[in-house]
């Protein structure tokens with residue numbers, strides 16, 4: 001997986017650098033190819049506490065709570081099966097979300113009375129959702145789910 005990182009806002013793009021950063025709008029020159037942009041657990045079969053504090057947890061609800069019509073899907077995200085701390089020195093400062101590897105949303109977070117979490121409402125019925133949570137000390141961690149089969153990942 002090729003990953004390119006915006007040196008201005010830390011947004012990660014997949015496969016190729018975009019002409020303009022979809023988050024901060026800075027041009028392609030600010031993207032750096034970094035194959036290690038996304039942190040990976042040392043042993044995916046035996047996650048350590050640091051892995052479990054940083055890997056996003058995604059819950060997909062096909063039954064939208066506010067609108068029961070077709071074409072609505074709720075997605076809830078939290079950072080860490082063990083919730084990540086939120087202090088001024090050490091926090092999850094943003095969560096980026098992608099549909100089929102294309103950026104669709106950033107949630108900016110502060111340490112002020114905020115849990116490391118976000119939610120969105122999609123108008124699709126299928127595709128691959130990617131979530132990246134960025135920790136100010138420990139980097140970017142990713143989780144990817146197939147929206148065709150709702151579950152918690």
Ligand SMILES: [Fe+2]
Nearest residue numbers: 135136137138
């Ligand atoms: Fe952290």
